[in-house]
Each structure stands twice: as structure tokens, then as C-alpha cells.
Amino acid sequence: MNFLTHLECGMCGETLEADKIWNLCPKCHKPLLARYDLEAAKQAINPDTIRGREPNMWRYKEVLPVKDEADILTLGEGFTPLHHARRLGEELDFANLYIKDEGLNPTGSFKARGLCAAVSRAKELGVTSVSIPTAGNAGGAMSAYAALAGMEAFVFMPKDVPRPFINECKALGARVTLIDGLITDCGKAAKEELIKHGRFDMSTLKEPYRIEGKKTMGYELAEQMNWTLPDVIIYPTGGGTGLVGMWKAFDEMEKMGWLGSKRPRMVSVQSTGCAPMVRAFKQGKEFADTWEGAKTVADGLRVPAAVGDFLILRALRESHGNAAAVPDNEIMDASNLMGRTQGIFPAPEGGAALAGFLHLRRRGWIKDGETVVLFNTGSGHKYSHLWD
Numbered sequence: 001m002n003f004l005t006h007l008e009c010g011m012c013g014e015t016l017e018a019d020k021i022w023n024l025c026p027k028c029h030k031p032l033l034a035r036y037d038l039e040a041a042k043q044a045i046n047p048d049t050i051r052g053r054e055p056n057m058w059r060y061k062e063v064l065p066v067k068d069e070a071d072i073l074t075l076g077e078g079f080t081p082l083h084h085a086r087r088l089g090e091e092l093d094f095a096n097l098y099i100k101d102e103g104l105n106p107t108g109s110f111k112a113r114g115l116c117a118a119v120s121r122a123k124e125l126g127v128t129s130v131s132i133p134t135a136g137n138a139g140g141a142m143s144a145y146a147a148l149a150g151m152e153a154f155v156f157m158p159k160d161v162p163r164p165f166i167n168e169c170k171a172l173g174a175r176v177t178l179i180d181g182l183i184t185d186c187g188k189a190a191k192e193e194l195i196k197h198g199r200f201d202m203s204t205l206k207e208p209y210r211i212e213g214k215k216t217m218g219y220e221l222a223e224q225m226n227w228t229l230p231d232v233i234i235y236p237t238g239g240g241t242g243l244v245g246m247w248k249a250f251d252e253m254e255k256m257g258w259l260g261s262k263r264p265r266m267v268s269v270q271s272t273g274c275a276p277m278v279r280a281f282k283q284g285k286e287f288a289d290t291w292e293g294a295k296t297v298a299d300g301l302r303v304p305a306a307v308g309d310f311l312i313l314r315a316l317r318e319s320h321g322n323a324a325a326v327p328d329n330e331i332m333d334a335s336n337l338m339g340r341t342q343g344i345f346p347a348p349e350g351g352a353a354l355a356g357f358l359h360l361r362r363r364g365w366i367k368d369g370e371t372v373v374l375f376n377t378g379s380g381h382k383y384s385h386l387w388d
Helices: 038-044 057-063 086-092 111-124 137-149 163-171 183-197 210-214 216-224 241-255 276-283 309-318 328-342 348-362 380-387
Strands: 004-009 015-017 032-036 082-084 097-101 129-133 152-158 175-179 232-236 265-271 322-326 372-376
Touching (some): 032 210, 038 057, 082 216, 086 097, 086 328, 111 210, 129 137, 129 183, 137 163, 152 163, 152 183, 163 175, 175 183, 210 216, 241 265, 241 309, 265 276, 265 348, 276 309, 322 328, 322 348, 328 380, 348 372
Parallel strands (some): 097 372, 129 152, 152 175, 232 265, 232 372
Antiparallel strands (some): 004 015
16 A cells, blocks of 8 residues: 655645656756655554564555555665664763664665665656766665666766775666766766656656655654654755655654654754855755865765755754754764774764764754764765775
């Protein structure tokens, strides 16, 4: 049983038929969001219903976009551990610190969630060829699920990304094009070939379903915390799909009666070398200006412009959240701190989340006794050159 009903533009509210291939809103060219009949879902499923299901993200299948279970592609993504970071907390004199470790997903990052949902739905709708601009992890994830679906996969990535990202995509059967530039330049190169060759665009928030896979982080977090939510969620932000997805998930769960109205304060963390969301948040803007000269060791944060900028900023403000930019040296120091206290080898993006926590603690924005969840969005293994 699936409760997907339609798509809705996140900006202008235009509604569109779900069972048709879409990228952005045809009216305003902003991201489309999947909508469900949550009243009907409330009658059909509840936390007890899902308790005994397989420990992957498809345990929430009724509020995910694939209608026919035969079209679900899975490598076991989701239901990653939520660690109570006791040793790290002792060192920082902060008792209620948790780490959601997304590095244990297939392909080594949280990107597996979004691309699993997006490629599964694309397969269901008849797509045979997919394309993505990527800083690394999204390309690997799309390549894996495209391989599972028997689709052609085309990946465009900056030529200076760590070699393991390139090798991963090639090993998974994708055709890789290296671009002299940033992910935005990769997006332009990919777009030129999309129209010419009839490929489907899997770019961040330029199709409706990656966010649906990412929102399962919010469902899992609630389930793992016994259907409560923390005071603060700290999320390293590039394209921001995960942050927007979790905010969407909390609303869905409240409407189904799984949660109350209490929400975490959402925090976006970026590098000082590429912080368009932080700057726009501080300036009170609805949209973020493109960041010039983007540079950071955390490739996933090197996103100078995000198509879903207004959705990210909306979630931060609605939650009474915050945004913090941290320098690369603090990102690496925090990565090492997480590793030596908790036994987690984080991607630098995960280190950025901890660095953001430390920044906000120093400012007094995070109070004693609050419960905080940090997201480590990937494994450090693909970034091992940073420790040479």
C-alpha cells in the first residue's frame, strides 16, 4: 500500500501528477516535493506496524514514492546507527551528544538513501538513462543503483575530486566525465548533454525523489529516540537535501500522529571556504547568492549555489535554528577528535558538524542539558589522502 498522491512545487504551490516524469516545476523552475495522503496513511500504519520490518529505509515504504514493490532497488541502505557519543561528550563536558553515522550506508555515505529512492522511482516510471553532476559521493551512489536497475549512468565531477570517487563510479559501470571547475560547472556540462541524449537529470533537488530517500534520516532518528526528537540537529550542508528532507519528515510524522509538535532547532554547517547558506541566513535573505572561489577539504560542502537554497533557509528559520561556517583546520581537528574518542572515521563533512557544535557551544547558543545530534554524512575512507 502506497499513499503517494501528487507533486507540489516548494515555491509556487503548483500541483502535478505524480505518475509522470518531472524535474523542476514547469511554472517557476523550483524544486518539486512529493505529497502523500497522510490521513489515510495514519489509519493504515503506525510505529507498531513498522517495528518488526527489515532494518533499512524501506521500512517506511508507505510514505516513500515507489508504488510497486517490484521496482524497489535496495542494497540495504538506511537504519544506520545512532551512537550516544559518551567519550566525546566526556571530553567536551556535554552529556547528551549523539552521532548518526551515515558512513555505514552502501557506497559509504548518506547519498545512498536519496539515489536509491530516485533511481527506484525513475525505473518505475520507465527511465533508462540517468545523469548527475557530483562532488563525489552522489555519483557513486547513483552509479550503484543504476547498475542494479540496468540503466546507463553518466557522471560529471570536478577533475580534482579524490581519486577513489572517480574509481568507484567507473567500477560501478558509469561513464565519468571530469570537468575543470566546480560542481556548478559540472551541472552545466551535464545539462548540455541531457537534452541532446535524452538522459534524466538526477541533480540535487532537480528531481522530486532524492529528498524522499533522505527524509528517512528523520524517520529513523525519531524511531531510534523512541518517537521523540532532539533539541538540536547539526547537519553539514552542501546541496542541503538531507536537512530539507528531515524537516519534511517531521511534518509528515506529526500529521500521522507519530510525533508531537516539538521540533529540533536545525543547524546548517558549512566551510568558511564555501558558505553561501550561512551568509544568506545571516543576511536574512530568502535565496543565497553564488559563492565565488569555493574551496574546502570537504568536497561535499563545496557547493557554491544550491537550487533548494530557499527550502534550506526556510527550515532553519522555521525551526529557530542557526548556521555556522568553520575553517578547514577546525574541520580536520574535529574529524580527528571524533575518531579518537568514538572510533568513527568520519568524512570531513562529519568533522564539520562537530566543529559547528563546538562553535555554537562557545557562543552559548547550545545550552547545558540539551540533546544534540550530529550527522556524519559519510566515511572518511574516500578522503584518506587528507591524513597523509
